[in-house]
Amino acid sequence: MKLLIPYARNLVAAAMFFIAPVEGSAQTREPLVMIFAGDVVLSENVENFVGDRTGYVFELWKPGKEADVFMANLEHPVTTATERVEKKFNFKMHPRYGATLLDAGITLVNTANNHIFDFGLQGMEDTMRFLDSLGIAYTGLGRNLAEARKPVVIRKKGWTVGFLGYFGGGEYSASKNRPGFAPRYARFMVEDIRRLKKGVEYVVVNLHWGVERAPEPEDWQIQLAHRLVDAGADLIVGHHPHVLQGIEQYRGSTIAYSLGNFVFGGNSRHTYETGVLKVTLGQGDPRVELVPVSVVRWQPRPSAEPVRGEVLELVRERSRNFASHPFSTGAQE
Numbered sequence: 046m047k048l049l050i051p052y053a054r055n056l057v058a059a060a061m062f063f064i065a066p067v068e069g070s071a072q073t074r075e076p077l078v079m080i081f082a083g084d085v086v087l088s089e090n091v092e093n094f095v096g097d098r099t100g101y102v103f104e105l106w107k108p109g110k111e112a113d114v115f116m117a118n119l120e121h122p123v124t125t126a127t128e129r130v131e132k133k134f135n136f137k138m139h140p141r142y143g144a145t146l147l148d149a150g151i152t153l154v155n156t157a158n159n160h161i162f163d164f165g166l167q168g169m170e171d172t173m174r175f176l177d178s179l180g181i182a183y184t185g186l187g188r189n190l191a192e193a194r195k196p197v198v199i200r201k202k203g204w205t206v207g208f209l210g211y212f213g214g215g216e217y218s219a220s221k222n223r224p225g226f227a228p229r230y231a232r233f234m235v236e237d238i239r240r241l242k243k244g245v246e247y248v249v250v251n252l253h254w255g256v257e258r259a260p261e262p263e264d265w266q267i268q269l270a271h272r273l274v275d276a277g278a279d280l281i282v283g284h285h286p287h288v289l290q291g292i293e294q295y296r297g298s299t300i301a302y303s304l305g306n307f308v309f310g311g312n313s314r315h316t317y318e319t320g321v322l323k324v325t326l327g328q329g330d331p332r333v334e335l336v337p338v339s340v341v342r343w344q345p346r347p348s349a350e351p352v353r354g355e356v357l358e359l360v361r362e363r364s365r366n367f368a369s370h371p372f373s374t375g376a377q378e
Contacts, residue, residue, distance in 0.1 A: 076202070077114070077325070082117040082118070083305045085309070092310060100144070114153070117307055157186060161186060193224075194209075194233060211229040214230065238276040252281060262291075262302040292364050307321070335356075
């Protein structure tokens with residue numbers, strides 16, 4: 046597994062289970078490129094700013110055009126419901142911004158997070174129906190617990206990759222007979238990873254976790270991430286803290302504890318630096334790179350120097366405390 050932070054640059058098909066067409070074979074397959082982003086909130090301030098200009102946010106950069114798979118954390122329901130859950134912040138995305146998700150080239154989203162239930166069961170059910178209508182797959186949400194825990198499996202260019210997503214627990218987590226998100230219970234996750242690993246080559250686990258604004262993960266997160274890698278996870282993608290945290294390589298797998306905000310309309314801060322993770326499956330070990338991203342008035346694009354170097358150095362510094370973090374700083378390897 047190469048983790049690069051360079052200085053220069055089967056199963057039953059269901060709503061929660063997406064199988065893309067098989068392309069190529071194990072003998073002739075081409076490299077598979079995947080991009081992972083953190084929190085996406087296309088509501089509140091973004092909505093007020095762009096109005097009906099659904100092509101505005103990704104006008105300068107469409108990550109999905111540069112990858113075979115583009116995944117982000119969708120940090121709200123997609124609904125026109127008006128009955129809010131009682132909490133400090135409630136987010137929702139109007140269905141018209143589905144065009145923005147498609148414009149970005151988003152393949153699938155994680156929906157297991159602390160805002161997916163902001164408009165109750167109706168909001169979650171509306172979200173599932175809407176994403177199904179767009180052809181965007183989603184992890185971590187279902188009409189019952191079994192569906193919420195079901196993986197998305199993508200078969201493309203001869204590769205088979207499985208995706209899972211989880212968040213906390215509580216009232217709006219899915220149960221045997223009720224819709225909700227997949228709860229972040231270690232027993233469930235280990236079972237799901239081991240089962241999925243039998244049928245795919247690469248397992249990606251999305252975890253919505255951690256402390257907001259914390260520059261480093263807590264000890265329990267590191268312990269849990271290691272346990273999931275031991276069960277078979279190849280990549281763990283974290284989000285929720287709203288800031289970039291360190292990246293660890295553990296037993297050949299990569300753990301990105303937090304990818305921070307990608308496009309986040311939950312507050313009025315519209316210009317900031319962040320990053321996405323680019324993973325390439327090809328001959329030899331997977332190639333994992335952090336790509337610094339500059340967001341200006343909610344429009345993301347790859348960062349230019351000197352900002353690019355500053356973002357990479359920040360993540361390098363926040364990775365130093367891990368027991369094992371042998372990522373490269375070379376531009377070409």
